[in-house]
Amino acid sequence: MLITAINLIYLLGATSFVIGLKQMSSPDTARKGNALATFGMVVAILATLFIPITDAPNNYLWIFGAMMVGGIIGYISAIKIEMTAMPQMVSVFNGLGGACAAVLASTELTQYANGATILSKGQLLILLITLLIGAIAFTGSMLAYAKLQGLVKDSQVTFPKHNIVNLILLGALLAMSAYVYLNMADPTLWYIVLVMVLALLYGFSFVAPIGGADMPVVISLLNAFTGLSAAAAGLIYENKIMLVGGILVGSAGIILTVLMCKAMNRSLLNVLIGGFGENNQTATDNGDKQLAKEITYTDLAIQLYYSKSVIIVPGYGLAVAQAQKVVKRLDNLLSANGVDVKYAIHPVAGRMPGHMNVLLAEADVPYPKLLDMEDANEEMPNTDMVLVIGANDVVNPAAYDDPASPVYGMPVINVWEAKNVVVMKRSMSPGYAGIQNQLFFHHKTKMLFGDAKSTLEQLNDEVKILDT
Amino acid sequence: MEQLFLYLENNLILIYLLIFTVILGFEVISKVPTVLHTPLMSGANAISGVVIIGAILLIRNAAPTDYFSLSLGALGVVLGMINVVGGFAVTNRMLKMFSKKKK
Numbered sequence A: 001m002l003i004t005a006i007n008l009i010y011l012l013g014a015t016s017f018v019i020g021l022k023q024m025s026s027p028d029t030a031r032k033g034n035a036l037a038t039f040g041m042v043v044a045i046l047a048t049l050f051i052p053i054t055d056a057p058n059n060y061l062w063i064f065g066a067m068m069v070g071g072i073i074g075y076i077s078a079i080k081i082e083m084t085a086m087p088q089m090v091s092v093f094n095g096l097g098g099a100c101a102a103v104l105a106s107t108e109l110t111q112y113a114n115g116a117t118i119l120s121k122g123q124l125l126i127l128l129i130t131l132l133i134g135a136i137a138f139t140g141s142m143l144a145y146a147k148l149q150g151l152v153k154d155s156q157v158t159f160p161k162h163n164i165v166n167l168i169l170l171g172a173l174l175a176m177s178a179y180v181y182l183n184m185a186d187p188t189l190w191y192i193v194l195v196m197v198l199a200l201l202y203g204f205s206f207v208a209p210i211g212g213a214d215m216p217v218v219i220s221l222l223n224a225f226t227g228l229s230a231a232a233a234g235l236i237y238e239n240k241i242m243l244v245g246g247i248l249v250g251s252a253g254i255i256l257t258v259l260m261c262k263a264m265n266r267s268l269l270n271v272l273i274g275g276f277g278e279n280n281q282t283a284t285d286n287g288d289k290q291l292a293k294e295i296t297y298t299d300l301a302i303q304l305y306y307s308k309s310v311i312i313v314p315g316y317g318l319a320v321a322q323a324q325k326v327v328k329r330l331d332n333l334l335s336a337n338g339v340d341v342k343y344a345i346h347p348v349a350g351r352m353p354g355h356m357n358v359l360l361a362e363a364d365v366p367y368p369k370l371l372d373m374e375d376a377n378e379e380m381p382n383t384d385m386v387l388v389i390g391a392n393d394v395v396n397p398a399a400y401d402d403p404a405s406p407v408y409g410m411p412v413i414n415v416w417e418a419k420n421v422v423v424m425k426r427s428m429s430p431g432y433a434g435i436q437n438q439l440f441f442h443h444k445t446k447m448l449f450g451d452a453k454s455t456l457e458q459l460n461d462e463v464k465i466l467d468t
Numbered sequence B: 001m002e003q004l005f006l007y008l009e010n011n012l013i014l015i016y017l018l019i020f021t022v023i024l025g026f027e028v029i030s031k032v033p034t035v036l037h038t039p040l041m042s043g044a045n046a047i048s049g050v051v052i053i054g055a056i057l058l059i060r061n062a063a064p065t066d067y068f069s070l071s072l073g074a075l076g077v078v079l080g081m082i083n084v085v086g087g088f089a090v091t092n093r094m095l096k097m098f099s100k101k102k103k
Helices: A002-024 A030-050 A060-080 A083-113 A121-148 A162-182 A189-207 A212-236 A240-263 A268-273 A280-287 A297-305 A316-320 A324-336 A355-362 A373-382 A452-467 B002-010 B012-029 B034-061 B067-100
Strands: A309-314 A340-345 A370-372 A385-389 A420-425 A445-449
Touching (some): A002 B034, A060 B034, A121 A189, A121 B002, A297 A385, A297 A445, A340 A373, A355 B034
Parallel strands (some): A420 A445
16 A cells, blocks of 8 residues: 555656656746656655665665765755856766766675675676766766866877777776676676776766867766666666656757757767867968957947947857856946847857856846847848857857868858957967867957956946946 | 576566657657756756665665665765755756746
């Protein structure tokens, strides 16, 4: 009776996940969806705490203690984190989920190796899979975090011929796992430890060569991995909500990964092998001799103030400088003078899809002011002024005319079709993808160097003078 | 091989569930506006924290003197809990900003 009731609660939890995720994919219901998924998780955890298990010692003290610790750490980090660091945070949370799955699998495997439990062949296989995927998701996510946080540079963690190193590691990992699986009658603890170490190394090495604009794709893929490891663990515990939740996340992560790859016009394989950064020499060569024209604050303020229409193209520089609210103030000042201010959001601007939307939403920029790439490109020829703030690769014309460039073929925002372009940037250094941008030398383009926030503040002061 | 087939046979319902959920997942998520990609990824990430359930079951079944399983299980619960609580809280923070500006 009680067991049936609790299984029905699991069903309720699983249904909440599915409906919650569905609601999260539409702007009107997204918040409700998140609340519903949270509800599903709460009931699922409660049900797990109280489902009757024959002769179980329960050890509730251990469980509640650990839940308190984890809950508090999770809550505080989620509340304290800066909006700009959101992608890293998601990556860390994701990695910890993977670590949880890996810890589970290694505990079960150790018990088995010590002769404390008996596993069927199928269970052993699934445990090995859980361990592999979980461990890869853990170290991969942590490296992705370190890269996004700027703790390590792409070049610091790669070997020459890194793809070959990766293949060897993967081969060793699979061979070792197969060895453990085939010799299941006589399991040795050290071999299982070796499998885990190899998987941890591979996760690190797998993410190491991937950099540039590809980071969001990897995080999304690792997110799918964590989901799959949770689902595999669900098969071991024969727990249906783990299976449903894990698989849902697995498909979500894969779909998102594919959508992001599409936005960049590249295949997943191309991303994983690390196409960026290999041939960037050819694209930089002719850039050095050209001169970029600078603009003064006063000139820019006047141009903006008397434009009919202005499109702002935000990028990662805006996020780093925390300049979203200052942009909004500029928008207010200009709009008050009748300027039509819009924002063009490239699908992969920033470090994650939707990153810019989140930032601008934080600054209370109204939803209708945000244009997606297609709409923005249609409006470009009728736009007086484009202000590119801290974006680079997503406005690179090489995507159209330089087959040698790594971004060739990627859809970009055609800012050069507008009447004037001003690029705000910290320096002439290339963007995250490590390639030079011909836009800076375009005859319509003027540059304004400096940190996005302080530059925009000075610009706001200049506009205010015009306003009085 | 035979044992593997036996396992598949015994868990056929779970395998049905697995395959249908994959299809369901693709269908539920295939149409998402770019705006929601980051919150959706974050929300999905929080859901992947269901793995915590395995950790709870591990502790509940461990002998009270089996400190190896207990401590690793507790580590699993801590990690899973950070994933779940942090994940949902961060997602809610992101989405809150969307709903605020709608008014």
